[in-house]
Amino acid sequence: MNTALVIEDIRLTPVLVSDPPLLNTQGVHQPYTPSLIVEVVTRGGTTGVGETYGDGAYLEPARTLAEALPGRAVTDLNGLFALADEVCDGSHAAVDDRMDAGGLRGVRNAGKIRVSAFEVACLDALGKALGLPVHALLGGKVRSTVEYSAYLFYRWAHHPQGGERDDWGAALDPAGIVAQARRFADTYGLASFKLKGGVFPPDQEIAAIRALAEALPGRPLRLDPNGAWSVPTSLYVAEQLKGVLEYLEDPTSGTQSMATVSAATDVPLATNMCVTTLAEVPEAFATDAVQIVLSDHHYWGGLHRTRELAALCRTFGVGLSMHSNTHLGISLAAMTHVAATVPGLAYACDSHYPWQAEDVITERHTFTDGRLTVSDAPGLGVELDRDRLAALHRRRLEDDGTHRERDDAAAMRRGAPGWVAPVIPRW
Numbered sequence: 326m327n328t329a330l331v332i333e334d335i336r337l338t339p340v341l342v343s344d345p346p347l348l349n350t351q352g353v354h355q356p357y358t359p360s361l362i363v364e365v366v367t368r369g370g371t372t373g374v375g376e377t378y379g380d381g382a383y384l385e386p387a388r389t390l391a392e393a394l395p396g397r398a399v400t401d402l403n404g405l406f407a408l409a410d411e412v413c414d415g416s417h418a419a420v421d422d423r424m425d426a427g428g429l430r431g432v433r434n435a436g437k438i439r440v441s442a443f444e445v446a447c448l449d450a451l452g453k454a455l456g457l458p459v460h461a462l463l464g465g466k467v468r469s470t471v472e473y474s475a476y477l478f479y480r481w482a483h484h485p486q487g488g489e490r491d492d493w494g495a496a497l498d499p500a501g502i503v504a505q506a507r508r509f510a511d512t513y514g515l516a517s518f519k520l521k522g523g524v525f526p527p528d529q530e531i532a533a534i535r536a537l538a539e540a541l542p543g544r545p546l547r548l549d550p551n552g553a554w555s556v557p558t559s560l561y562v563a564e565q566l567k568g569v570l571e572y573l574e575d576p577t578s579g580t581q582s583m584a585t586v587s588a589a590t591d592v593p594l595a596t597n598m599c600v601t602t603l604a605e606v607p608e609a610f611a612t613d614a615v616q617i618v619l620s621d622h623h624y625w626g627g628l629h630r631t632r633e634l635a636a637l638c639r640t641f642g643v644g645l646s647m648h649s650n651t652h653l654g655i656s657l658a659a660m661t662h663v664a665a666t667v668p669g670l671a672y673a674c675d676s677h678y679p680w681q682a683e684d685v686i687t688e689r690h691t692f693t694d695g696r697l698t699v700s701d702a703p704g705l706g707v708e709l710d711r712d713r714l715a716a717l718h719r720r721r722l723e724d725d726g727t728h729r730e731r732d733d734a735a736a737m738r739r740g741a742p743g744w745v746a747p748v749i750p751r752w
């Protein structure tokens with residue numbers, strides 16, 4: 326074994342990242358979202374970085390894994406999964422059907438979420454040690470830029486209590502959503518638009534999509550209520566927006582309901598909710614429940630696993646796009662590297678990044694014409710800004726506990742006392 330590639334130390338830094346008051350069907354984003362920054366330090370003195378969710382469910386097992394990793398090589402990614410199974414009681418392979426009330430972040434894959442950040446950090450360290458970009462370690466890029474979509478949210482102007490302020494203003498109707506879309510287009514050149522739905526009754530969201538289609542003709546449009554609608558409501562929306570939507574994302578919950586909708590509409594259906602593990606693939610593909618799967622390296626278990634999912638999708642003629650949740654520049658770099666290596670990526674990838682005013686890397690990513698250029702620098706091509714990292718860590722240490730677990734329903738109650746997360750289907 327090349328001893329320079331052996332893991333000497335792991336550093337875990339939980340942080341709180343400021344987040345605007347973005348609404349979804351479960352509530353609203355908290356003023357601060359928990360994230361975890363993982364650093365893998367090799368005996369050769371190279372440090373690789375990864376990023377994942379920082380709630381307690383992910384943090385505690387990540388600590389167990391971090392203690393077990395020193396002495397292993399950053400090249401041993403298959404061993405990393407076996408080790409995670411061994412030391413973290415195998416729960417990373419488990420599927421349970423709970424709705425992720427903490428922000429719809431794929432809680433069904435808690436174990437994979439923690440492993441993915443270590444995998445990305447190992448690849449970053451290996452790339453830096455070899456002088457190769459991460460995409461080269463994944464087989465090489467097949468494109469030199471990756472297109473992202475604008476992620477539109479209904480939102481409040483400010484958090485009701487605390488939080489950082491921004492100048493986006495409220496967006497609670499079609500005009501507000503169109504103004505948001507124009508700003509994304511003008512500032513970043515983003516040309517595909519996804520509206521987070523499930524917030525208002527379907528007719529209001531249909532009106533917002535129609536307003537977008539009128540204001541930005543010919544642009545790909547998507548609507549994602551996170552499974553908030555019944556089958557009949559999903560079919561009603563699909564009928565109303567036929568020919569307007571590029572795809573409808575998770576209109577309803579569960580593979581069987583998605584399959585029922587799919588069989589009765591020509592509007593393509595996408596998911597990041599009913600296909601989040603390999604175990605869910607056979608039924609979803611056999612029943613043609615979804616035509617597009619939104620991958621997410623955080624909960625598919627890293628960049629190699631994302632490529633495995635992509636190969637499966639290609640085999641079965643299912644499209645691939647990319648899901649996102651609140652994330653920083655480390656994850657955006659990882660998303661861009663893996664997206665650069667996937668053949669036939671026909672859809673712009675989702676990213677929350679433009680909503681994140683803060684970062685822990687020295688140079689923020691910049692979108693040009695809605696695209697990020699794939700870095701050819703060693704590793705992920707990002708460097709940690711240690712002062713920023715320390716500041717966001719301090720924020721977490723000083724937090725009174727309110728923000729250490731993401732809970733969009735609790736955050737909603739701070740603005741709307743008595744509010745309870747809706748029973749799904751909501752409409």
Ligand code: GKR
Binds near residue numbers: 650651
């Ligand atoms: O950030 O509120 C949000 C989204 O609703 C997120 O939690 C979802 O996981 O973006 C996601 C999606 O596409 O379903």
Ligand code: MG
Binds near residue numbers: 549551574596597598
């Ligand atoms: Mg979605």
